[in-house]
Amino acid sequence: MSFGDFNRICETVALTVCPLVGAPQGIEPTCYSRNFDVAGTLIFQPATIIIHVIALIMTTIMIYHIKSKYTAVGRKEIVMFFYMYMILTFLELLLVSGIIPTASTLYPYFTAAHVGLITATFWCLLLNGFVGFQLTEDGTSTSLWSIRLSSLFVFAAVFFLATATFKGMAAFNPLRPVALWIVLYVFNGAALAIYIACQIVLVLNTLDDRWPLGDIAFGISFYVVGQLILYMFSVKICDTAKHYIDGLFFGTICTLLAVMMVYKYWDSITKEDLEFSVGSKQNVWEVKDIGEDDGYSKQQQQQNYGGY
Template sequence: MSTAPDLKFAFGNFNYICSTVSLTLCPLVGDADGIEPICYSRNVRLVDTLIFQPSTLIVHFIALVMTAIMIYHIRSKYTAVGRKEIIMFFYLYMLVTIMDLLLISGIIPTSSDLYPYLTGVHLGLISATFWCLLLNGFVGFQFAEDGTPLSLWSIRISSFVVFLAVAFLSIATFQKIGPFDPLHPVALWVVFFIFNGAALLIYVILQIVLVVNTLDDRWPLGDIVFGIGFFAVGQVILYVFSLDICNFAKHYIDGLFFGTISTLLSVMMVYKYWDSITKEDLEFSVGSKQNVWEVKELLGEDEMANGGLYGHHQQQHQQGYGGYNGASPASGAYGQAHFYDERY
């Protein structure tokens, strides 16, 4: 490096952070040649290719597997509130992990012409993920009914706009387009730390309000506390103790390894929290699906004695559908189906 990095934390300056931990943007900001961390995890050679951060690379693969499992379980909860909304967050987290895997490991080298553009995409995906999580915080308040086009497309479109805006800002900063300068990436610093951090903080506050004011069960608060705790510990390890860990571990691992693990754990707690407040599908189901569980309550004792719902249908059939007031034999007194249709 041409100049030694400034080790003092400063607003709008990545020098201190990048001298501590190797982020994807560090080779592109702060100096003409980027900023190299003082201590980082040693690399390994694999098929004539240097692989950086091999231990963190393993965590990324584990994160992809765990995210796929969480997505599978979310998709299987057909009647859960916000199922389609929260799954967008996990898809975005999976994309962020893939991009992190490719850039941090050196599979896409920093010398590549594509590296600045892919890093811009990576940073855009990170902000879009936080934004998507923030909007999911409003789903439980039912400002717009979950699963409807209004709810889904408002999240999709706004998240895509955030992705494009942050990706453009990042690439413009790296390429020194217009007023943006890689030596003074203040706007990028604000987005990376303040915008993303504010989105996470608002989400946490919304969920605490939701649990306290809406739910009788207070156990989901524990999931929120553990989730924010894992994330906070990971950030502290990443930006404060990374050099100490790297030196102590003889360059085998650094703070990025534990930071990635902590981020994965916090994402898993987001799933655990969502699962804990939607574990009883029938409680959150909407529409005609509940009717099938209320049929017995609507039948009188004589009707139950004559064979229940099936006997009731037989009697109506023998009467030439007279008791249905013109409705089909598969319908109730008001033309409503006794049997529910799948919501999705």
């Protein structure tokens, strides 16, 4: 994969941007999954569509569990990430399946929205990485709207960049989409790396429990394996599986597993509202409660036994 070049990428895997960049008619992958006919409409990537549907179901379940944890730190912030991932998954389903065909005049705009959502989702995850440090109190208007407005700005900026690139506007060229490549692979990669680094620092410096590091490690592993399969082994998988599946199928699975580990990690560090604090503070509260109960008991004894 050369810097700023989608040609080799798109020859390996059928990304949503591939029909719009690199060549006047886009770039077609060397091998891609079979399509099938539904009521006269060709549906592409049928196996991947199933994974997208599963991802939508699993994300709905995760959102439900997040919302049920009323006292968890960063509950309202992290749920925005999963909402964005859900919208992103649904939009990707429409594009990779061919429900929105590449020949449609709407396809470049939906693809630009898809690229914008990818970057905004990474940005939202990055900002969630700072919530545990309590730079601003979680759940407040400042915390929530800073994420919402900045994510919206990122989405709008990348949507414009992608649209201008696909249409060849404002000095952008679809044959040389370097800026779009930088956003997708450099900016998003940096956002993910910073998020991971923040969580490792948070666990090591703030929590007594080290088990969340395992969730981080599993999440990184799933994501890295998915990217390797997607960009390095997609053609080989496609040829071996006789075009029934390709790397996009396994890449989508691994991305879902990585997102599920984000939920598992967040859940493991927010068992209670004091989870970000050291365990001794909880014990102090327990001792205080016991002391108050003892004082109440002594007072009752004095009243019952005439002060003796």
